[in-house]
Amino acid sequence: xxxxxxxxxxxxxxxxxxxxxxxxxxxxxxxxxxxxxxxxxxxxxxxxxxxxxxxxxxxxxxxxxxxxxxxxxxxxxxxxxxxxxxxxxxxxxxxxxxxxxxxxxxxxxxxxxxxxxxxxxxxxxxxxxxxxxxxxxxxxxxxxxxxxxxxxxxxxxxxxxxxxxxxxxxxxxxxxxxxxxxxxxxxxxxxxxxxxxxxxxxxxxxxxxxxxxxxxxxxxxxxxxxxxxxxxxxxxxxxxxxxxxxxxxxxxxxxxxxxxxxxxxxxxxxxxxxxxxxxxxxxxxxxxxxxxxxxxxxxxxxxxxxxxxxxxxxxxxxxxxxxxxxxxxxxxxxxxxxxxxxxxxxxxxxxxxxxxxxxxxxxxxxxxxxxxxxxxxxxxxxxxxxxxxxxxxxxxxxxxxxxxxxxxxx
Amino acid sequence: xxxxxxxxxxxxxxxxxxxxxxxxxxxxxxxxxxxxxxxxxxxxxxxxxxxxxxxxxxxxxxxxxxxxxxxxxxxxxxxxxxxxxxxxxxxxxxxxxxxxxxxxxxxxxxxxxxxxxxxxxxxxxxxxxxxxxxxxxxxxxxxxxxxxxxxxxxxxxxxxxxxxxxxxxxxxxxxxxxxxxxxxxxxxxxxxxxxxxxxxxxxxxxxxxxxxxxxxxxxxxxxxxxxxxxxxxxxxxxxxxxxxxxxxxxxxxxxxxxxxxxxxxxxxxxxxxxxxxxxxxxxxxxxxxxxxxxxxxxxxxxxxxxxxxxxxxxxxxxxxxxxxxxxxxxxxxxxxxxxxxxxxxxxxxxxxxxxxxxxxxxxxxxxxxxxxxxxxxxxxxxxxxxxxxxxxxxxxxxxxxxxxxxxxxx
Numbered sequence: 001x002x003x004x005x006x007x008x009x010x011x012x013x014x015x016x017x018x019x020x021x022x023x024x025x026x027x028x029x030x031x032x033x034x035x036x037x038x039x040x041x042x043x044x045x046x047x048x049x050x051x052x053x054x055x056x057x058x059x060x061x062x063x064x065x066x067x068x069x070x071x072x073x074x075x076x077x078x079x080x081x082x083x084x085x086x087x088x089x090x091x092x093x094x095x096x097x098x099x100x101x102x103x104x105x106x107x108x109x110x111x112x113x114x115x116x117x118x119x120x121x122x123x124x125x126x127x128x129x130x131x132x133x134x135x136x137x138x139x140x141x142x143x144x145x146x147x148x149x150x151x152x153x154x155x156x157x158x159x160x161x162x163x164x165x166x167x168x169x170x171x172x173x174x175x176x177x178x179x180x181x182x183x184x185x186x187x188x189x190x191x192x193x194x195x196x197x198x199x200x201x202x203x204x205x206x207x208x209x210x211x212x213x214x215x216x217x218x219x220x221x222x223x224x225x226x227x228x229x230x231x232x233x234x235x236x237x238x239x240x241x242x243x244x245x246x247x248x249x250x251x252x253x254x255x256x257x258x259x260x261x262x263x264x265x266x267x268x269x270x271x272x273x274x275x276x277x278x279x280x281x282x283x284x285x286x287x288x289x290x291x292x293x294x295x296x297x298x299x300x301x302x303x304x305x306x307x308x309x310x311x312x313x314x315x316x317x318x319x320x321x322x323x324x325x326x327x328x329x330x331x332x333x334x335x336x337x338x339x340x341x342x343x344x345x346x347x348x349x350x351x352x353x354x355x356x357x358x359x360x361x362x363x364x365x366x367x368x369x370x371x372x373x374x375x376x377x378x379x380x381x382x383x384x385x386x387x388x389x390x391x392x393x394x395x396x397x398x399x400x401x402x403x404x405x406x407x408x409x410x
Numbered sequence: 411x412x413x414x415x416x417x418x419x420x421x422x423x424x425x426x427x428x429x430x431x432x433x434x435x436x437x438x439x440x441x442x443x444x445x446x447x448x449x450x451x452x453x454x455x456x457x458x459x460x461x462x463x464x465x466x467x468x469x470x471x472x473x474x475x476x477x478x479x480x481x482x483x484x485x486x487x488x489x490x491x492x493x494x495x496x497x498x499x500x501x502x503x504x505x506x507x508x509x510x511x512x513x514x515x516x517x518x519x520x521x522x523x524x525x526x527x528x529x530x531x532x533x534x535x536x537x538x539x540x541x542x543x544x545x546x547x548x549x550x551x552x553x554x555x556x557x558x559x560x561x562x563x564x565x566x567x568x569x570x571x572x573x574x575x576x577x578x579x580x581x582x583x584x585x586x587x588x589x590x591x592x593x594x595x596x597x598x599x600x601x602x603x604x605x606x607x608x609x610x611x612x613x614x615x616x617x618x619x620x621x622x623x624x625x626x627x628x629x630x631x632x633x634x635x636x637x638x639x640x641x642x643x644x645x646x647x648x649x650x651x652x653x654x655x656x657x658x659x660x661x662x663x664x665x666x667x668x669x670x671x672x673x674x675x676x677x678x679x680x681x682x683x684x685x686x687x688x689x690x691x692x693x694x695x696x697x698x699x700x701x702x703x704x705x706x707x708x709x710x711x712x713x714x715x716x717x718x719x720x721x722x723x724x725x726x727x728x729x730x731x732x733x734x735x736x737x738x739x740x741x742x743x744x745x746x747x748x749x750x751x752x753x754x755x756x757x758x759x760x761x762x763x764x765x766x767x768x769x770x771x772x773x774x775x776x777x778x779x780x781x782x783x784x785x786x787x788x789x790x791x792x793x794x795x796x797x798x799x800x801x802x803x804x805x806x807x808x809x810x811x812x813x814x815x816x817x818x819x820x
Contacts, residue, residue: 118727
């Protein structure tokens with residue numbers, strides 16, 4: 001049984017630091033480095049936004065040519081280094097170069113992540129300072145590193161899991177993420193740095209990350225926007241000498257990585273900008289899985305559904321209406337809708353049917369109100385057409401979301 | 411020169427009433443009828459939501475079979491009569507039947523519109539009462555009728571225009587609309603009843619309404635959701651004996667109808683739920699018009715763009731990022747972005763370029779802040795790729811939007 005913890009202890013061969021470089025006001029942590037003592041195989045998943053930030057362009061290139069010998073990831077907040085032209089690319093390269101000089105490695109062995117305001121140029125004086133300070137504080141303070149990559153997050157997001165091979169050998173996978181806003185259901189949707197002390201061939205690493213992301217980061221919605229910077233990087237340094245080789249070992253690694261990413265992704269939704277509720281949207285009976293996903297996304301991004309949840313209003317007609325505009329051909333007569341407290345796999349047997357045969361059931365408005373008031377709520381919509389299923393996690397839309405995003409740059 | 415007024419005087423052969431039927435609390439107007447003394451040709455555009463309200467299903471059928479002899483439109487608020495199954499259909503039919511009895515016409519000559527909460531059954535006692543009272547107060551109080559179809563609108567929406575034919579004959583087109591939330595850019599996006607005292611062949615009427623809707627109601631965004639009930643109906647009773655016949659007359663009619671619909675549609679955005687700003691999104695240089703429209707919609711529905719406007723924050727990177735996730739292949743290096751105060755066709759020569767060649771221009775943050783503070787702002791994004799253009803009107807996303815929609819049913 002995999003136990004995914006919300007902490008990270010020592011992971012063999014990795015050192016980290018989270019420091020204040022001067023990119024954020026008030027002395028907040030704003031700069032992090034993750035360094036491996038030895039070269040890592042590395043994999044990445046990136047935003048599908050057509051407007052890609054400079055560090056995304058840089059990392060994509062480096063994973064083409066240098067994915068077998070990555071040594072470090074440098075993360076700055078306060079500035080996305082997106083929409084910054086050739087100057088932005090130079091600055092991402094310079095960031096990597098400075099870190100490489102300190103580490104004593106090839107500059108191509110350093111990857112860079114940025115998050116913050118789009119369209120402003122990176123303050124390289126602060127970056128230089130961040131690298132210098134971080135290198136002095138390298139250690140195992142993962143909590144500090146996770147804090148240093150936050151933007152509007154209210155809490156750091158960490159997770160780790162220990163996996164035992166058949167022969168008793170053990171290795172760890174650990175990761176930090178930041179999210180909060182601009183989280184859309186699409187390939188890679190926030191920043192994440194994941195590491196393992198197992199030795200994993202690069203192609204296996206990339207396959208595992210793709211699978212895990214599809215089941216986790218790509219299933220979360222905060223506001224439906226998608227960032228220019230979304231990236232998840234996965235580094236394997238083999239410091240434990242545990243080698244992953246067989247299909248069975250790959251399956252176990254992928255399973256553990258997926259569980260870890262799921263925990264981090266769900267943490268992003270729970271800590272969504274202004275979020276007061278964690279909502280699981282389950283679709284079944286759709287024509288196929290892709291259609292189910294379309295319906296789930298329409299519901300999960302609907303401002304009317306999200307504000308109704310915020311208002312503790314079991315206004316389920318908005319859920320059906322959102323499904324109806326998803327672009328999937330549906331027959332309302334065949335649809336059935338339930339709500340339940342808790343997460344989909346923890347509904348304590350309580351589930352209330354609201355809609356069937358094209359009309360409301362004879363449900364108790366009181367029970368519906370009691371369920372919708374919970375902090376964790378699940379929806380199940382059965383389309384009554386086929387075998388397509390999908391699950392997406394989302395949050396509500398609150399006053400605080402508007403406050404946070406109306407005031408982001410000031 | 412067409413002058414579209416915000417009032418409706420007497421339109422020959424039409425009588426209206428807006429009354430309190432008991433569907434809303436506090437004695438508010440909640441029920442309206444529009445009646446023609448003689449049979450009308452009629453046209454309609456309807457929601458493309460797969461979940462259609464009972465009155466939408468009824469009206470679509472009646473416009474198939476009885477579009478040459480429509481006598482009346484009955485509108486109730488407080489209940490959408492959507493997700494109400496066969497019972498909902500019966501109730502929509504019964505509403506029409508009762509009105510027809512009072513008017514003394516075939517029940518198929520009456521169309522029905524509903525708006526309000528989805529998934530609750532219509533209170534037929536109130537509907538009966540609404541019809542009885544309304545028939546006693548028939549007259550030319552269009553302002554009352556426009557008020558009686560409001561939901562979360564803060565003000566009634568009326569418009570009228572007088573058109574002169576070459577020979578000097580004059581006819582009127584007039585309309586009322588309601589909107590406020592759930593306004594997405596798609597075929598028909600709210601309730602509207604439009605009338606004319608010209609005599610217009612039914613096919614011409616349908617063509618003109620389609621064209622006018624595409625240029626008006628289908629170009630507005632409040633929250634990106636799409637209702638189960640959206641309908642615009644157009645009735646022509648020929649009471650003036652002005653006959654529209656020639657292609658030239660059709661063109662003039664379509665032009666006037668488009669101007670009228672544009673005014674009503676823009677009024678819906680100006681009065682969007684919680685809206686504090688009217689934003690015109692102009693796209694040019696897209697691969698084609700459809701691509702331009704996709705980009706415009708992505709920007710106009712982006713919660714991050716809309717909250718930035720609410721916060722008077724010229725955070726233009728979010729506009730570029732929204733374009734980047736629209737699904738259209740774009741090259742940021744070719745993109746250029748401007749903002750300007752006022753409407754697109756009224757920018758007083760002031761236009762500030764923010765982004766070009768993949769990076770920010772050397773613009774004045776002070777000027778940008780001054781523009782974004784205006785109540786009416788325009789964006790122009792040139793993709794630098796082709797000849798595709800699109801214009802969409804939207805509003806910002808405010809605290810009041812969340813309050814209104816978190817609290818809608820109570």
